Amino acid sequence: MSFLAESLSRIKPSSTIAATQRARNLAEQGRDVITLSTGEPDFDTPDNIRLAAIRAITQGRTRYTPTGGIPELRDAVARKFERENGLRFKREQIIVCSGGKHVISNAFMATLNPGDEVIIPAPYWVSYPELVALCNATSVVVPTFAASGLKLTAEALERHITPRTKWLVLNSPSNPSGAAYTRDELRALAEVLLRHPQVWTLCDDIYEHLVYDGFEFTTLAQVEPRLQDRVLTVNGVSKGYAMTGWRIGFAGGPAMLVKAMEMLQGQTTSAASSIAQWAAVEALNGPQDFIAPRREAFRERRDAVVARLNGCQGLSCAVPEGAFYVFPSCRGTIGKRAPGGKVIASDADFALELLNAEGVSVVHGEAFGAPGFFRISYASSMEQLMQACSRIERFCAALGR
Incomplete structure (x- = not known):
């Protein structure tokens, strides 16, 4: 008889938290990691x-x-x-x-x-x-x-x-x-x-x-x-x-x-x-006037990230109406071989190989019930987002048959 409650067998750990923790672990090992897996504004509380x-x-x-x-x-x-x-x-x-x-x-x-x-x-x-x-x-x-x-x-x-x-x-x-x-x-x-x-x-x-x-x-x-x-x-x-x-x-x-x-x-x-x-x-x-300029900053980041992702081989990304996420399809990369030698068979493989090869942390789409996609949070500085997009472009360009 298990000591733990049966109800625990019905649930899984949070995939978003797990992705962020993998990025933290790599960073602690000295890797240069850009974390785009966290759903958290980068602005300070007013x-x-x-x-x-x-x-x-x-x-x-x-x-x-x-x-x-x-x-x-x-x-x-x-x-x-x-x-x-x-x-x-x-x-x-x-x-x-x-x-x-x-x-x-x-x-x-x-x-x-x-x-x-x-x-x-x-x-x-x-x-x-x-x-x-x-x-x-x-x-x-x-x-x-x-x-x-x-x-x-x-x-x-x-x-x-x-x-x-x-x-x-x-x-x-x-x-x-x-x-x-x-x-x-x-x-x-x-x-x-x-x-x-x-x-x-x-x-x-x-x-x-x-x-x-x-x-x-x-x-x-x-x-x-x-x-x-x-x-x-x-x-x-x-x-x-x-x-x-x-x-x-x-x-x-x-x-x-x-x-x-x-x-x-x-x-x-x-x-x-x-x-x-x-x-x-x-x-x-209290005052609500800080919301509009922050929203505009998010919109600028969204537009820049969507444009860059749509220039990546094998990716396509729609323009979302809100939040601070984009949810691009990576179906065009399935079946290709990552720089580390692994054949990408799923969105989970794509996310893991991107992290291993380029140090960019994203969350795979299957975690959200949508295989073939991945999630990027653009709640980061424009400089960091553009650097991450350059790494994603490089990763996609390096994929081979």
Whole structure:
């Protein structure tokens, strides 16, 4: 009999964390490594937010807080949802957790039973199916295609709904593809969901502020208010506010669900860090003028990286609407021989041989449910990104039959 829980056998380690750790290990050995596998802004947390955390410390705001978050932060989240998304929530409909992943795991653990199904469009963030598996439920992975911009269509959603479907997961803009749903695309999905009242939707909007070229961000409950009673809208301060290490995520949804999540949180982690919560109050209530220039910097990096990748032999890369990732296809390199002598048989081989040969760390597409692709995070300096692209170009040019 194994000492460890059976549930651990249902999940795998995070591929994004594993890729970053491989890069760290090589760097510790003295290799020159460029890490493009981490989903983390390279900008610093704005000064006013950091100062708010310092004030919280000096004012002694360092004790336990209510499990679902301090009232000031829950109210700030409610104002954010109304101001930016046209969604109205009462305080009891808001929960604050230790990061967006914590919000999602709370929601799944509070609702999923064995036999339940969760529809997850692929490519997907690596943690979605693992969190579903941890709850002993079933992920129904729905492939998406370039013709639909790597986004779920209404027809595909309809085909995959069964009486056991409990959740649909929508991540817009997407990690890893950067694809974002338009208002019309969300409305088409909403029409399907209205016909299936047993299906709830988890909208992961964590990259909301990072959309480009005039794209208008919208979220499902905003587009179709009739669905608001079965939508959990998830967001946080990690990406748009460069606060990944502060670990503050939040959500708005039906009070019944939020209460269940809060009860679960009270017996696991309890409240998020009090200091980080006060910093998040300042992030949401304070000046927002830093977001636009940072977004423009990301757009410039995106355009430069896409152009360079499309000049590489065997690669092709679409222009994503948002986030800070590109998701190029490496199918044109399959079957070729890497400089180290290994024949590239998969996207995982491509990523590993690129790291070995050129010291560039990316994440292979199969980890996101999309074989034949790989993910690059362009949340790095332009200089580093251009150096990485030169190495990728050199690697692709060196591939032989």
